[in-house]
Amino acid sequence: MFSDKNLLGIGGFGSVYKGKLRKPRSIEISVKRVSHESRQGTKEFIAEVSSIARLRHRNLVPLLGYCRRKGELLLVYDHMPNGSLDKYLYDRSAGTLDWRQRLHIIRGVAAGLLYLHEDWEQVIIHRDVKASNVLLDSEMNGRLGDFGFARLYDHGANAQTTHVVGTMGYLAPELGHTGKATPSTDVFAFGAFLLEMTCGRRPIEQHERERTIVLMDWVTEQWRKGTIIHAVDTRIPNGFSLDKVTLVLKLALLCSHPLRTARPTMRQVMKYLNGDMLLPKLSPAYLSFTMLERMFNGEFNQNMLADASSTSIGAISDLSGGR
Template identity: 85%
Template sequence: MLLHMVTLLLLLAAAASGNGVQFTYNGFAGVNLTLDGAAIMPNGLLMLTNGTIQTKGQAFHPSPLPFRGEAYGTGAARSFSTTFVFAIFGQYADLSSHGMAFFVSASRELLSTAMPGQFLGLLNVTDGGNRSDRIFAVELDTLFNAEFRDINSNHVGVDVDSLVSLGSADAGYYDDGTGTFRNLSLISRKAMQVWVDYDGGATEVAVTVAPLGMARPKKPLLKTDVDLSGVAQSTMFVGFSSATALSALVLVLGIGAYMFVRRLVKYSELREDWEDAFGPHRFSYKELYHATKGFSDKNLLGSGGFGSVYRGNLRKPEMEVAVKRVSHESRQGMKEFVAELASIGRLRHQNLVPLLGYCRRKGELLLVYDYMPNGSLDKYLYDGSSGTLDWRQRFHVIRGVASGLLYLHEDWEQVVIHRDVKASNVLLDSEKNGRLGDFGLARLYDHGADAQTTHVVGTMGYLAPELGHTGKATPSTDVFAFGAFLLEITCGRRPIQQNERNNRIVLVDWVIEQWRKGSIIGAVDTSKWV
């Protein structure tokens, strides 16, 4: 008896907040999957049907997974991704029964009443199109059914509460090199891989198909606008379904090899309705994660009390970025804070590092900047690993930062207070121009208005004395920090450091002491005089 078999590798990532649980199945032997209909698991191989005509079979992950929650905003369905590999073997190379489907369902009971044949074990003749069904599926259909408006007998479709697909396309893929569409036969007995991605923010499903072993094509096979908010419940069942029809030519559908189910904690984000206005400035955590190779230590540019900064390479648009991870502020005031970040993203000056956007995640905020290839100024002043700067270059950096501050304080449409001017926040571009960066602490207010900030932030050694009394950051407090920055470059000393007796020496105080002693020239950095 020749089997009609689907061999499958599944990676399901369902977005979730909180602590994640990872489920990994290396084969199905000993795995507690939930089976229904004709599905069996002989010798670690999951078989969905047993060769009998007009049968159906389903396999579920044993517990439902989260698909919606408070962290994603009211009524929003979470993003998720799935990839699986399949190969269909039939008794005849050019004939097949009905195909199979990946599904996300609110109820196992619904599937228990589903019909075989053209219904794929998902729905029945009475409930197609019923919004209460709450089922999403991606079908790999190998027969033409006019009642469901199929486009042909070899297609991929996106279904919501109905087997009339919201979007469908001929099975195949787009060649990355030429852009040419390449047909694939779903019943060719050749292994193929399918990627399914739902973007909860864009409310869009993308499906991509390619022969096994080929890298994922850049262009999806189809994209369909789908808002799963009306489908997704707080938890949903995930699995696969297939069915046989009246014809006995084709006997058995099976799913085998490997199955991986993971809650998508590593891609989860905090996203709320009010952020829609700042869409162009919002990056997905997934794209930043891949850009930095999972925030790999090899991509780490620097770290400290301020957070960690990683080098990244975005795919769309193709560019190098620096991604800073900092502790997430409280929810109170976050809307105003993000609005300010979006405004700062409109700053354009040759001596400022452009803030490209942000991403919010539970416990942290990620800020995305243009990548500066020569790194931060402090590395040139202290550790020598990046080389040295002569006095002409130092003066050039000082003038550039002063020009950038003037733009922030007086020349832009609002007053921007940086609140953290220091050498480690001055980046050098490819020509070693000084650019003031890191606007994570910056605040804005209208020209002629009074600064309202009352929370003292910044770095010790750069804080103006009046901040301790008023708590208000102003252009003057930025100028004080700039003065400490000038001393830092000129003296080649950190703003605060320990002496041989382990006493704390404040650079500003030390320079004043040298001036009073009449030895101010001795404060100049002669060790790095180039």
């Protein structure tokens, strides 16, 4: 029986409950009960089952089983006792994470995405990378979950055009033009996730007088003014490494670059985070959404477009190099 006292959360497609699996061994589980009212419920159920039933990685939430019962769609997962990551970023009553914990979670999610993009038998695009879809196990390891929007295809094949899904603030700009989810669109969302983790703020925020703050633009502006350290979450206890924080912020902006070809792969991201590669030397202007907006509005002349194009190519060259 599903009881309100065991309710863990309610999402766009249904509810998640805590439970216990008694056989073959007693373990705590989370059961996702896909909503009848959801028009995409069956599609989400099929996507989750087909894409993650056989996945095995320490930074992904493991799917233990699934069934259809009396028309209901049920997904059974390992229970993550520390819940969703976003509560530690935005719920002040839940406590906060120090920098060591945040960096550990960041590396874990990056490792999970690398596995999905390159190391599994097919390419899996998550399509909804964000803090609320990262769950924390008993040791505070970050595990990427909720594969309801996932798409998969064979290595070497081209991504197919699909309906654009995801969350505002994490959607790569090219999705609106091509409708194609690729590893690069996941990288864009991962960049927004890095900003969440470091700044403790949502990618898009509504402020007084209907003023909208785009976190990427705000951090880029702080960098331009030489005050990028002001973007860091003031609630991080016990201090942090200025070099590491700056690295993560600049990597976040590079991952969320408006031009798809300028973004790194998740393998390169892991090398940057582990200190095995140096970030390319880029200016704040190169990483700004404003540049892309001007290009689309026709405010750049042909010479400026050529300069922007050559800069992009140079960035790709730098990204493929090492120390």
